[in-house]
Amino acid sequence: xxxxxxxxAFALCLIASxxxxxxxxxxxxxxxxKAQALAWLDVQSMxxxxxxxxxxxxxxxxxxxKDASEDDLLVRLARTFELVDSRAAKLVALCSxxxxxxxxxxxxxxxxxxxxxxxxxxLRLLFAEWLVRESLFDEAAEQLSGLAPADVAxxxxxxxxxxxxxxxxxxxxxxxxxxDDLLQGAQTSPRRYVALARLMRDDLKGLExxxxxxxxxxxxxxxxxxxxxxxxxxxxxxxxxxxxxLDKMIKKLEDQQQQQQCNSGxxxxxxxxxxxxxxxxxxxxxVTKKNIGSExxxxxxxxxxxxxxxxxxxxxxxSHYRDVxxxxxxxxxxxxxxxx
Numbered sequence: 536x537x538x539x540x541x542x543x544a545f546a547l548c549l550i551a552s553x554x555x556x557x558x559x560x561x562x563x564x565x566x567x568x569k570a571q572a573l574a575w576l577d578v579q580s581m582x583x584x585x586x587x588x589x590x591x592x593x594x595x596x597x598x599x600x601k602d603a604s605e606d607d608l609l610v611r612l613a614r615t616f617e618l619v620d621s622r623a624a625k626l627v628a629l630c631s632x633x634x635x636x637x638x639x640x641x642x643x644x645x646x647x648x649x650x651x652x653x654x655x656x657x658l659r660l661l662f663a664e665w666l667v668r669e670s671l672f673d674e675a676a677e678q679l680s681g682l683a684p685a686d687v688a689x690x691x692x693x694x695x696x697x698x699x700x701x702x703x704x705x706x707x708x709x710x711x712x713x714x715d716d717l718l719q720g721a722q723t724s725p726r727r728y729v730a731l732a733r734l735m736r737d738d739l740k741g742l743e744x745x746x747x748x749x750x751x752x753x754x755x756x757x758x759x760x761x762x763x764x765x766x767x768x769x770x771x772x773x774x775x776x777x778x779x780x781l782d783k784m785i786k787k788l789e790d791q792q793q794q795q796q797c798n799s800g801x802x803x804x805x806x807x808x809x810x811x812x813x814x815x816x817x818x819x820x821x822v823t824k825k826n827i828g829s830e831x832x833x834x835x836x837x838x839x840x841x842x843x844x845x846x847x848x849x850x851x852x853x854s855h856y857r858d859v860x861x862x863x864x865x866x867x868x869x870x871x872x873x874x875x
Contacts, residue, residue, distance in 0.1 A: 560684035560694070560716065562723040565603040568688045569596045572615045575653055579619045588618055605689035612657050612688055626658060630665035637763065639674065656686040660693055667696050670759055672703045684716070691717060691724040695732065702735045705752055710739050745780045
């Protein structure tokens with residue numbers, strides 16, 4: 536009976552507290568993670584874990600090094616969880632292979648309040664790492680939301696993947712926060728995480744809304760979503776935002792050009808001609824009339840003229856913005872055709 540009471544008390548501690556001390560983000564202690572994993576398994580043994588299964592768990596942790604990496608700890612935890620939970624086993628199998636279907640299986644059970652934090656938080660991180668590898672950043676953001684370094688056995692991995700997701704989705708504020716948090720533990724974080732985090736930080740700091748760079752990245756995000764079979768309201772919202780940003784930028788450039796012309800006087804006298812005076816000049820006063828139609832016809836240019844226009848764009852703007860501008864003109868042409 537004393538053993539059962541001890542296990543129940545320990546289980547309550549696991550449910551009430553995170554896997555690692557919550558005072559600050561720090562590298563996990565492999566031996567503590569092992570003890571928590573086996574204690575979690577002992578709690579399950581009152582229902583379904585027999586001696587052979589416990590022996591398998593002991594084997595998973597038998598050769599654990601005191602310098603074990605975060606990745607190693609997370610994998611060992613997942614292998615322990617799948618011994619007694621079929622949902623965990625299916626999730627671990629899913630994350631061990633490339634994505635084979637457009638729609639990923641529903642994993643909302645990971646957020647069930649009744650699931651112990653040690654179990655849920657680390658499996659959510661494992662799942663999020665796989666989602667990031669598959670470029671499913673929105674789904675990864677959902678799994679990573681609300682997780683703190685103290686909740687998992689791989690705090691550096693958590694902060695790194697939170698940074699990657701924010702960077703990919705252009706969430707500048709949350710991205711910089713995750714990166715700064717990660718770099719606070721740079722001495723104990725994997726070197727690849729630190730190097731990439733510094734690059735992402737410099738990149739996000741220079742990112743400004745409604746610039747060509749910002750627009751180009753949003754267009755890349757649209758392409759990514761479409762490649763993944765995502766063509767719903769969220770994609771259309773991003774597309775509409777891109778067009779509005781281009782409209783705003785073009786209007787700003789036009790206003791600046793007009794202001795410059797006004798400031799320079801357009802090469803004309805600042806004194807208007809009196810109404811009573813007839814202007815001089817030797818022309819006949821006639822102009823050649825041309826019918827230009829009622830539409831702008833951006834998308835109806837002959838192929839040769841269209842290629843010349845795009846070459847001009849290529850000279851005026853960096854090459855990686857060409858596709859964005861071409862998409863903009865295609866959008867204008869589509870809108871004109873729909874209004875005819």
